[in-house]
Amino acid sequence: MLFMLYWYPKMKKLLLSASILAALSAAPVIAEDEMIDPSDLTRVYTQAAFFVTSDADVRMSSMFTGAWSENIQFAGFVEGNFGDASGKDGDNFGINYKNGRAQYFQVHTTNNAYMPRAGFMLDAIHFNVKGAEDAMLGSVGAIGLINPAFTGGAMVFPNANYTFGEIMGESVDGFMLNLFATIPLGDGGAFVQAWPEYMNVSGDNIKAESTTYNVMFNAPIKSNRSQWLMTKLAYGNQDMTLGGEKLEGDYELKAEIGVKWFF
Numbered sequence: 001m002l003f004m005l006y007w008y009p010k011m012k013k014l015l016l017s018a019s020i021l022a023a024l025s026a027a028p029v030i031a032e033d034e035m036i037d038p039s040d041l042t043r044v045y046t047q048a049a050f051f052v053t054s055d056a057d058v059r060m061s062s063m064f065t066g067a068w069s070e071n072i073q074f075a076g077f078v079e080g081n082f083g084d085a086s087g088k089d090g091d092n093f094g095i096n097y098k099n100g101r102a103q104y105f106q107v108h109t110t111n112n113a114y115m116p117r118a119g120f121m122l123d124a125i126h127f128n129v130k131g132a133e134d135a136m137l138g139s140v141g142a143i144g145l146i147n148p149a150f151t152g153g154a155m156v157f158p159n160a161n162y163t164f165g166e167i168m169g170e171s172v173d174g175f176m177l178n179l180f181a182t183i184p185l186g187d188g189g190a191f192v193q194a195w196p197e198y199m200n201v202s203g204d205n206i207k208a209e210s211t212t213y214n215v216m217f218n219a220p221i222k223s224n225r226s227q228w229l230m231t232k233l234a235y236g237n238q239d240m241t242l243g244g245e246k247l248e249g250d251y252e253l254k255a256e257i258g259v260k261w262f263f
Helices: 002-025
Strands: 047-053 058-069 072-083 096-109 117-127 135-145 155-167 170-184 191-203 206-220 227-242 245-248 252-262
Touching: 170 206
Parallel strands: none
Antiparallel strands: 047 058, 047 252, 058 072, 072 096, 096 117, 117 135, 135 155, 155 170, 170 191, 191 206, 206 227, 227 245, 227 252
């Protein structure tokens, strides 16, 4: 029971970061003279990032991009999370490896009037659990851009993911749904991105369910937009049933701040 109470919120962060990356990975190849614009979730750039969370964890990531053809592009991504892996209460700094993931993303230009671009992603997720068997998860998902002509000019991106793997030696699977919306702030490139998320994962003796509301505030630090300050607030709760006993979680507010470099 204590193991699950410690591990489940961390699993949720991993799956949430997978959904966010799915959105940030979609992509046509960017022309050399085109302005960097991470507000458009169907654009991808070679990049590196460093983030610190309100749980005192550090997250580092990098992404490379390429193209199979004029209408089919891809992105590869790796990420590592580090912090206090003791499992004790409190937000303590640490340098221990906690979890990591790798993703392959591929996006297609569809030339469809309603969804001009759509893509899919494959994720491998590893979680280092102190005093217990490591957790291994896989995820398959899809994301698309709804034509802004049908959304009042806003950029809207539906995202769905199927997740499977092993936790505590038990097979689990489930799904996660997101609906991203991006709103620009002025002409300088800054933007707000908001999305609700619902996740449900279960096995024979485990069931976990969560609802989260997320807001990201992002602004370029340099005039050429090669460096960005990126922040995120997440407000949500998670409920879990373990061996027939249901544990209802309280709503919590969490924050993240970092810098992202585009190359």
